[in-house]
Amino acid sequence: MTQPVFFIGPRGCGKTTVGQALAQEQNWHFVDTDHWLQERAQMNVAEIVAKEGWEGFRARETQALQAVSATSTVVATGGGMVLAEANRRFMREAGLVIYLRAPAGVLAARLDAFPQAGQRPALTAKPPEEEIREVLAEREPLYCETAHYIVDAAQPLERIIADVQAALSQPASGALRLYS
Numbered sequence: 313m314t315q316p317v318f319f320i321g322p323r324g325c326g327k328t329t330v331g332q333a334l335a336q337e338q339n340w341h342f343v344d345t346d347h348w349l350q351e352r353a354q355m356n357v358a359e360i361v362a363k364e365g366w367e368g369f370r371a372r373e374t375q376a377l378q379a380v381s382a383t384s385t386v387v388a389t390g391g392g393m394v395l396a397e398a399n400r401r402f403m404r405e406a407g408l409v410i411y412l413r414a415p416a417g418v419l420a421a422r423l424d425a426f427p428q429a430g431q432r433p434a435l436t437a438k439p440p441e442e443e444i445r446e447v448l449a450e451r452e453p454l455y456c457e458t459a460h461y462i463v464d465a466a467q468p469l470e471r472i473i474a475d476v477q478a479a480l481s482q483p484a485s486g487a488l489r490l491y492s
């Protein structure tokens with residue numbers, strides 16, 4: 313049996329895209345915590361936040377993480393999953409955690425092309441690119457602290473998948489490994 317693989321990283325780094333592709337190649341299950349909780353709530357993220365605040369959304373996110381984690385499963389998490397210490401510990405203990413790292417400029421270009429505003433309501437009152445830079449700077453230490461591996465997510469999808477496969481074929485160790 314294979315322990316779950318968790319993809320973490322900011323909005324637009326490719327957790328859903330890379331996670332789906334990896335699951336397909338490995339013939340594993342795929343689940344996205346944002347999709348799972350929106351389906352269950354019958355509301356999108358923007359609607360949940362309007363009704364319950366970010367606190368309500370974060371509680372649903374933690375519940376989703378624990379509900380979907382299973383063997384032979386690739387889990388794409390939301391960009392803010394690492395904010396809660398309990399989520400960070402859960403992912404590190406339950407599976408292998410991969411941080412898809414990309415510079416703010418790359419993230420901004422991807423999010424500008426595919427905003428998906430219902431799933432990605434504004435996190436601050438700042439203009440989009442400024443928000444992306446600020447939030448990334450705040451969360452970078454949390455992504456690094458949680459990850460077993462860091463993969464360069466600014467590469468083409470095939471290269472990312474190759475790096476992820478290489479990472480997963482390494483014996484797990486306490487040290488953070490970088491693929492770029």
Ligand SMILES: Nc1ncnc2c1ncn2[C@@H]1O[C@H](COP(=O)(O)OP(=O)(O)OP(=O)(O)O)[C@@H](O)[C@H]1O
Binds near residue numbers: 423
């Ligand atoms: N390696 C890549 N090269 C080019 N475009 C990419 C790459 N990975 C993802 N994208 C594109 O970037 C956009 C965001 O990707 P995706 O939805 O997978 O990000 P995410 O990390 O799941 O974001 P969120 O945290 O908001 O769910 C999508 O339009 C996707 O097609």
Ligand SMILES: O=C(O)C1=C[C@@H](O)[C@@H](O)[C@H](O)C1
Binds near residue numbers: 323390392393431435
């Ligand atoms: O970065 C974040 O805090 C978020 C990212 C999205 O994946 C969603 O989980 C939600 O919009 C919050």
Ligand SMILES: [Mg+2]
Binds near residue numbers: 328
């Ligand atoms: Mg996603």
